[in-house]
Amino acid sequence: MNNISKNMNEFMQSxxxxxxLYTLIIVFIALFAIAKTVLTYxxxxxxxxxxxxxxxxxxGKAEEFIKPDTLxxxxxxxxxxKDILEATAKVTTKVDKAISILTAxxxxxxxxxxxxxxxxxxxxxxxxxxxxxxxEPIMEKATMIATACIQTSSSKIVGQIVTQSIxxxxxxxxxxxxxxxxxxxxxELTSENIKxxxxxxxxxxxxxxxxxxxxxxxxNAKIDAKKLAxxxxxxxxxxxxxxxxxxxxxxxxxxxxxxxxxxVRAQSAPMAAPELTPGQQKVTSNVTLTYSIK
Numbered sequence: 001m002n003n004i005s006k007n008m009n010e011f012m013q014s015x016x017x018x019x020x021l022y023t024l025i026i027v028f029i030a031l032f033a034i035a036k037t038v039l040t041y042x043x044x045x046x047x048x049x050x051x052x053x054x055x056x057x058x059x060g061k062a063e064e065f066i067k068p069d070t071l072x073x074x075x076x077x078x079x080x081x082k083d084i085l086e087a088t089a090k091v092t093t094k095v096d097k098a099i100s101i102l103t104a105x106x107x108x109x110x111x112x113x114x115x116x117x118x119x120x121x122x123x124x125x126x127x128x129x130x131x132x133x134x135x136e137p138i139m140e141k142a143t144m145i146a147t148a149c150i151q152t153s154s155s156k157i158v159g160q161i162v163t164q165s166i167x168x169x170x171x172x173x174x175x176x177x178x179x180x181x182x183x184x185x186x187x188e189l190t191s192e193n194i195k196x197x198x199x200x201x202x203x204x205x206x207x208x209x210x211x212x213x214x215x216x217x218x219x220n221a222k223i224d225a226k227k228l229a230x231x232x233x234x235x236x237x238x239x240x241x242x243x244x245x246x247x248x249x250x251x252x253x254x255x256x257x258x259x260x261x262x263x264v265r266a267q268s269a270p271m272a273a274p275e276l277t278p279g280q281q282k283v284t285s286n287v288t289l290t291y292s293i294k
Contacts, residue, residue, distance in 0.1 A: 053292050054234075054292070054293050055240060055290050055291065055292055055293065056225070056228060056229065056232070056234075056236075056290070056291055056293055057288055057289065057290040057291075058221050058224045058225040058228060058288070058289050058291075059221060059224075059286065059287065059288050059289075060217040060218055060219070060220035060221025060222070060224065060286075060287045060288075060289070061217055061220065061284070061285065061286050061287075062213045062214070062216035062217040062220060062284070062285050063213065063282060063283065063284040063285070064209075064213055064282075064283055065280040065281070065282050065283075066203050066209055066280065066281050066282075066283055067278065067280055067281075068173070068201035068202050068203050068278045068279070068280070068281055069171065069172055069173060069174070069203060069204050070169065070170065070171050070172075070173065070201070070202050070203070070204045071169070071170045071173050071177055071182070071199070071200070071201055071278070072167065072168065072169045072170075072198075072199075072200050072202065073167075073168055073196055073197065073198055073199045073200070074115065074165055074166070074167050074168070074196070074197055074198045075095075075098050075165070075166050075168065075189070075194060075195065075196050076163065076164070076165045076195045076197065077091050077094045077095050077098070077163070077164050077165075077194065077195070078091075078161065078162075078163045078195075079091045079094065079161070079162055080122055080159055080160070080161050080162075081159055081160055081162070082158075082159045082160075083159065083160055084119055084160040084162065086159075086160075087119075087159070087160045087161060087162040088162050090162075091162045091163075091164050094192070094194060095164055095166065097192055097194070098166070098189060098192070098194050099112060099166075101185065101188045101189055101192070101194075102168060102185065105177075105181055105184060105185050105188075106176055106177070106181065107168060107170055107176075107177075107185075111168065111169045111170060111171070112166055112167075112168055113166060113167045113169075114164070114165075114166055115165045115166060115167045116163070116164070116165040117162075117163070117164050117165075118162070118163045118164075119160060119161070119162050119163075120160070120161045120163075121157045121159075121160060121161070122157065122158055122159040122160060122161050123155045123156065123157060123158065124155070124156055124158040125153055125154070125155055125156075126153065126154050126155075126156050127151055127152070127153045128151055128152045128153070129151070130149035130150070130151055131149060131150050131151075171204055173201075173278065179277070201278040201279065201281075202281070203281055203283075206281075206283070209283050210283060210285065213283050213284070213285045214244060214285040214287065216285070217285040217286065217287045218287055218289070221287055221288070221289045222289065225289060225291055229291075229293065232293075234293040234294060235293065235294045236291045236293060236294075237291060237292040237293055237294050238291065238292050239289060239290070239291055240290045240291060240292050241288075241289075241290040242287065242288070242289055242290075243287065243288045244285065244286070244287050245286045245287075245288075
């Protein structure tokens with residue numbers, strides 16, 4: 001009887017020990033899982049992924065029509081001579097005449113620039129007299145008619161060609177080259193059979209004009225960014241990026257055309273010089289601002 005009681009007590013003690021051991025193991029596993037979860041959470045909130053930041057982008061645009069203040073064009077003189085000295089003398093005479101016309105009409109010599117000077121050979125084709133095949137010194141007329149003649153051609157240098165090109169730039173055209181002055185210059189060049197071409201009206205300080213218009217575009221973009229953030233219920237944080245895609249579109253030319261580079265040159269008789277109208281130059285600025293948001 002005593003042995004049975006002893007065995008029962010040992011069994012109960014052994015079972016309780018195992019139960020306590022199992023409980024401790026389960027508690028340890030639970031604590032480890034909780035600790036691991038907390039650690040993972042802390043790591044997650046302490047790691048800032050740039051890709052998780054939200055952004056908004058807004059565009060701003062501004063444009064203005066600016067009246068050009070500068071006129072540029074080219075004068076090209078092309079003359080021939082039996083040699084380079086003769087051709088050069090002819091070119092020099094005509095170029096000096098062109099410069100004289102320009103300076104007499106108020107163009108500063110500093111704004112007249114030599115752009116190109118070229119010398120080339122002038123060729124002529126020489127064709128030999130018609131000869132007939134055969135060794136007989138005297139051929140029958142009928143045979144000559146029936147037989148094709150033989151001719152040879154060759155190129156021969158017969159002179160020189162000299163070409164000189166100068167560029168002309170006139171600033172502040174309202175003062176120095178208004179419409180009447182421009183017409184007078186072209187008429188006088190035309191009467192001397194002097195070729196003028198590649199006319200272009202431009203804004204001299206176009207970079208300054210672009211800067212002012214870009215500032216207006218940025219201002220418009222900032223206004224739109226604040227409005228968009230308010231509509232979305234977010235707050236603007238830092239400016240993340242900026243891009244500028246500006247464009248300027250010239251609207252000028254000869255006789256009202258947008259761009260015309262026809263030459264003005266007299267033919268057999270002097271012709272009336274066309275009117276050169278500066279028109280306007282459209283300067284546009286398109287900007288994009290990107291903000292991070294909170």
